[in-house]
Amino acid sequence: MKLRFAPSPTGLLHVGNARQAVANALFARRHGGCFLLRMDDTDAGRSRDEYAGGIEQDLRWLGIEWDETVRQSDRRDRYEAAAQRLRATGRLYPCFESEDELRFKRELRLRQNKPPVYDRAMLRLTPEQRAQAEANGKVPYWRFRLSDRVVTWNDLVMGRPQVKLPPISDPVVIRADGTVLYAFASVVDDIELGITHVMRGEDHLSNTGVQLDMIEALGADPRRFTFAHLPLLLDEAGGKLSKRFDGLSLRALRHDGIEPRALVSYLARLGTSEDPEALPFEELAKSWDVRRVSRSAPRFDMRQLLALNRRALHGLPFAEIRDRLPPEATDAFWNAVRGNLDMLGEARHWWDVVGGAFVPPVQEAQATYLADALALLPEEPWGPETWRDWTGALRERSGRRGHELFGPLRLALTGEEKGPEMRDLLPLMGRERVAGRLRVAAS
Numbered sequence: 236m237k238l239r240f241a242p243s244p245t246g247l248l249h250v251g252n253a254r255q256a257v258a259n260a261l262f263a264r265r266h267g268g269c270f271l272l273r274m275d276d277t278d279a280g281r282s283r284d285e286y287a288g289g290i291e292q293d294l295r296w297l298g299i300e301w302d303e304t305v306r307q308s309d310r311r312d313r314y315e316a317a318a319q320r321l322r323a324t325g326r327l328y329p330c331f332e333s334e335d336e337l338r339f340k341r342e343l344r345l346r347q348n349k350p351p352v353y354d355r356a357m358l359r360l361t362p363e364q365r366a367q368a369e370a371n372g373k374v375p376y377w378r379f380r381l382s383d384r385v386v387t388w389n390d391l392v393m394g395r396p397q398v399k400l401p402p403i404s405d406p407v408v409i410r411a412d413g414t415v416l417y418a419f420a421s422v423v424d425d426i427e428l429g430i431t432h433v434m435r436g437e438d439h440l441s442n443t444g445v446q447l448d449m450i451e452a453l454g455a456d457p458r459r460f461t462f463a464h465l466p467l468l469l470d471e472a473g474g475k476l477s478k479r480f481d482g483l484s485l486r487a488l489r490h491d492g493i494e495p496r497a498l499v500s501y502l503a504r505l506g507t508s509e510d511p512e513a514l515p516f517e518e519l520a521k522s523w524d525v526r527r528v529s530r531s532a533p534r535f536d537m538r539q540l541l542a543l544n545r546r547a548l549h550g551l552p553f554a555e556i557r558d559r560l561p562p563e564a565t566d567a568f569w570n571a572v573r574g575n576l577d578m579l580g581e582a583r584h585w586w587d588v589v590g591g592a593f594v595p596p597v598q599e600a601q602a603t604y605l606a607d608a609l610a611l612l613p614e615e616p617w618g619p620e621t622w623r624d625w626t627g628a629l630r631e632r633s634g635r636r637g638h639e640l641f642g643p644l645r646l647a648l649t650g651e652e653k654g655p656e657m658r659d660l661l662p663l664m665g666r667e668r669v670a671g672r673l674r675v676a677a678s
């Protein structure tokens with residue numbers, strides 16, 4: 236079994252692309268298959284090396300591993316060899332019409348109430364006419380002659396799609412400058428690189444009909460391939476995602492502090508009836524089943540991702556996160572704050588609260604109470620019981636309870652009304668810092 240994820244390096248990966256990468260990687264892992272990353276960079280005008288590098292970086296960040304990387308730009312001779320075979324059997328034919336001529340023909344057909352399909356005029360070109368065109372300095376581009384049939388296949392997600400070839404224009408597969416178009420290059424690669432499962436977005440459904448026709452024309456057995464077309468992920472408003480807009484790129488989510496584990500878990504369960512859980516890749520792979528993916532297009536839901544992000548962070552042990560915390564942060568600090576974080580970036584804030592030079596807001600109305608708190612502050616060493624002992628003594632002195640008792644202390648010591656357990660934060664702050672903040676807040 237061999238799968239591939241085949242992005243075009245024309246921008247930053249977005250969550251929709253990532254859905255396909257995750258699906259392919261989980262499927263390969265679950266079934267012990269080989270997983271290939273193929274850069275579909277035949278469009279030299281839009282493909283860039285830095286995007287290819289960015290895609291690899293984003294996939295690594297997600298924790299996705301692949302066995303091989305292939306670039307279509309390195310395989311031009313393979314496409315040319317395949318094209319020669321198709322020329323020999325008459326399935327590729329040279330064309331000379333300009334864009335303007337084609338537009339004119341399309342418009343004419345539409346006016347005659349005919350579908351705007353290419354009329355295959357160039358198929359009837361005589362060798363003399365061709366020689367004449369070339370003598371006039373024209374260089375041909377090449378179309379693939381589709382057969383006249385309906386193509387069907389069993390799709391692991393979409394059931395049994397049908398693509399009628401007659402209403403589709405014979406696709407151009409080689410431009411006049413010799414560059415190969417995606418649909419053809421992809422077929423040659425899938426055959427020659429031994430791909431068995433093609434899992435990709437629903438945007439490729441009609442391509443699949445055309446490509447199955449090409450596969451047969453190239454002498455390969457279409458039954459060798461299993462297809463799975465996953466619905467396209469929409470943005471929160473139901474709009475299309477694009478590599479050209481940054482909003483839901485992996486880069487932006489990573490920058491915002493989303494954990495890769497949360498994102499992979501979210502994408503793995505998206506469009507299935509299962510509740511998302513923040514699980515490691517290996518765990519997800521054990522139960523991931525492409526047949527559970529629904530046929531309707533899911534919408535990206537940031538709230539659900541954030542809820543998973545919280546769960547992913549809460550489950551991370553210190554050893555796995557220490558590199559991403561301030562260098563002096565300790566196990567005790569992580570255990571104190573992790574239950575309270577939506578995003579890892581907030582840990583930096585709590586680190587400043589615990590160990591930094593933070594100035595608390597003045598609470599004039601609480602001045603006497605805070606002065607009492609200062610007077611009753613126990614001597615060090617401090618431990619998990621210090622908060623209870625200290626506030627117990629304060630309760631007796633002040634007669635306060637609940638929020639009245641704890642609220643002004645929390646605000647004076649952290650600047651916040653909510654947050655991690657004070658019992659855990661207090662020993663991390665130390666007596667000197669706590670005393671200093673109480674003095675300021677009471678002033």
Ligand SMILES: Nc1ncnc2c1ncn2[C@@H]1O[C@H](COP(=O)(O)OP(=O)(O)OP(=O)(O)O)[C@@H](O)[C@H]1O
Nearest residue numbers: 241242243245251252254255435436467468476478
């Ligand atoms: N919104 C989406 N949801 C799910 N899959 C998607 C979405 N958009 C693209 N894909 C899939 O991502 C994979 C990589 O495709 P590709 O790099 O061509 O992405 P693209 O976003 O369509 O790119 P471009 O904007 O450059 O055309 C393909 O399998 C494609 O079907």
